[in-house]
Amino acid sequence: MEDPMYSLQDVIRCDLCETPVPPKHCDICHLHLCEACVGKHRSDESKDHYIVPFILRGIITKCTKHSTEVCKQLCTTCNIPVCPLCIASSEHEQHKKEDILIFFETKRELMQEDLQDLEKSIYPKYQEAATNIPVQRADVNKRSQKLTTALDKQGEALHTEIDTIIQGMKSEIDDMDAQHIAAIDQQEDAINHTITEITQAILDLKRLLDTSDVCLVSEYTSRTEEFRGFPAWFRVTLPTFTPQEINREQIHQQIGSLSGLAITFLLDEPRILTDIQTECRRGLYRVSCLSDSELWTQGYDDNILRLYNLQGKLQRSVQTKSGDWPQDIAVTRSGDLVYTDWKDRSINLVRGTKIQRLIRLQGWRPLFLCSTSSGDLLVIMRSDDYKQTKVVRYSGSTEKQSIQWDDQGKPLYTSGLFYKYLSENRNSDICVADFNAGAVVVVSAAGKLRFRYTGPPSTPGESFRPFGITTDSRANILTSDCINHRIHIIDQDGLFLHFIHNCGLQWPQGLCVDSRDNLFVAARDTCKVKKLQYYK
Secondary structure (H helix, E strand, O other): OOOHHHOOOOOOEOOOOOOEOOOEEEOOOOEEEOHHHHHHHHOOOOOOOOEEEHHHOOOOEEOOOOOOOEEOEEEOOOOEEEOHHHHHOHHHOOOOEEEHHHHHHHHHHHHHHHHHHHHHHHHHHHHHHHHHHHHHHHHHHHHHHHHHHHHHHHHHHHHHHHHHHHHHHHHHHHHHHHHHHHHHHHHHHHHHHHHHHHHHHHHHHHHHHOOOOHHHHHOOOOOHHHHHOOOOOOOOOOOOOOOOOOOHHHHHHHHOOOOOOOOOOEEEEEEEEEEEEOOOOOOEEEEEEOOOOEEEEEEOOOOEEEEEEOOOOEEEEEEOOOOOOOOEEEEOOOOOEEEEEOOOOEEEEEEOOEEEEEEEOOOEEEEEEEEOOOOOEEEEEEEOOOOOEEEEEEEOOEEEEEEOEOOOOOEOOOOOOOOEEEEEOOOOOEEEEEOOOOEEEEEOOOOOEEEEEOOOOOOOOOOOOEEEEEEOOOOOEEEEEHHHOEEEEEOOOOOEEEEEOOOOOOOEEEEEEOOOOOEEEEEOOOOEEEEEEEEO
């Protein structure tokens, strides 16, 4: 509703001089006043006055206990307006009182700040979260369908295998039946042949018994003993089928395992568990967990690699073999440290006090690397002419895989000097934070592009420059957006989940997680490592 003070049809004027749109009001005399008339009005000392901004007119009320008095103060203990008589009474003697106008304006300022915070910050976050809910709900159905399809496929494979085995056993039964029938046929032929001979012998004997020819009788030879030996019967061991007891557990093992659903909540304000000051002086770039209680660090323009415990005590320090500062570090599955030396093109293994050169490249320079769950090394490298970038998988010093192009033959990663840290996800995806591209590029273990994450959908125009990267036990991907002083958390399919940005992060760089999913962040400018808890 339009304020009548500013209405063109009925402009409010000063009650003393007719000046339009007076900014003040006497809340006791109920007079509108311009600035010039405030002093003149106050000069009338025959009555009390209480000057307030025009928009706050009506703030003064009559006292409910003393009808002739007005309330200029607020008892903040009782949260009620009070007049001078109330203040003087024993009821409010020990209570805290404030000028009602000052209290009101202070509250209005707080309300304005809250309104701005709600409108500009809090409400947009909830809007963004609400926007993501349908995406998450659709993602549940999508993932469920993937699991169902995989189970159906496994079931079909098992059914096919069982049908093949059963059909093979049926074929064996048919073969054995054929062999058995052939043996019976052979026996039948032998018996029928002998019966024919016996029949002929009987006829011959009857003719001889009726004859008186001595010569014929003398030629007779008995075959009775020959026929007395009955044809040998063959012995058959008949096939049998002994069914195995169906073992449900073994069948379940053959089918595979289905992991349980784990619902965890990301903390809106991560807890800082540890703050470690390192000896780096020109900037801290990388951190890599040796264990839940020790971590390796690497600084800018620093050829010393340092191992700290969580109390900030230096445990070990190692100087690079060439004396040059390394480009990246990683801890292997066996607990050894590896680092890349881009100047001499080498990848080196630190074991105890000895440094062993694992790989020496030609035409390429190793930049960034990570160790995989299988014990392989993934290495980002660029060509000497700065025009190509690729990820190479090594088993020991043997190259097993090279990842460089997508299905259309286009480069997966940008070329040039910019940073490209990488990490392997729990599902064996290879995740690269491509600083120059402003994207996290995720490919499968086979090197097929799965997705590119370029920032949350609600901020398409925002500058996103991913630097460090790591993954946790839930297959979520964490990447440090150093320019914007925050860390993005996305799921294994590229869906934005949360920001870590309200815990004093300044220029976050390298990242790693321990076995409990605590996050370690290397802060470039302070040269500190922060240990954060970001899950409930």
